[in-house]
Amino acid sequence: MKKTITEFKKYRSDMNDKILNSGFRDFNKFFALDNKAYINGALDAKTKELMGLVASMVLRCNDCILYHIDRAVEEGANRQEFYESFNIALIVGGSIVIPHLRFAMEQLDELLGDKNE
Numbered sequence: 001m002k003k004t005i006t007e008f009k010k011y012r013s014d015m016n017d018k019i020l021n022s023g024f025r026d027f028n029k030f031f032a033l034d035n036k037a038y039i040n041g042a043l044d045a046k047t048k049e050l051m052g053l054v055a056s057m058v059l060r061c062n063d064c065i066l067y068h069i070d071r072a073v074e075e076g077a078n079r080q081e082f083y084e085s086f087n088i089a090l091i092v093g094g095s096i097v098i099p100h101l102r103f104a105m106e107q108l109d110e111l112l113g114d115k116n117e
Helices: 005-020 025-037 045-059 062-074 079-093 095-112
Strands: none
Touching: 005 025, 005 062, 005 095, 045 062, 045 079, 045 095, 062 079, 062 095, 079 095
């Protein structure tokens, strides 16, 4: 059964809370490092999220793909920026990325709707 984006976000949030409140401090250190990597710096947050998206597609992690698409939308990425990012993932990763490209297109349509920016 396919999870909705809302269900995915709730599950992710609930499980992150469980992990971060487990008392094992190394989890917190890694999550802090991960969060810091995606804030504005020499590269803006949108570009970093698109880079994370490309890496996630090449590594074939659908949860990560959805997360980075959602974050890139929040940072203002438009459809053409996603298409170019998807293409980089396809070029780098090869045909094995195609199933994840399908997933990414489906999620993008759900998040952007009819916006053809």
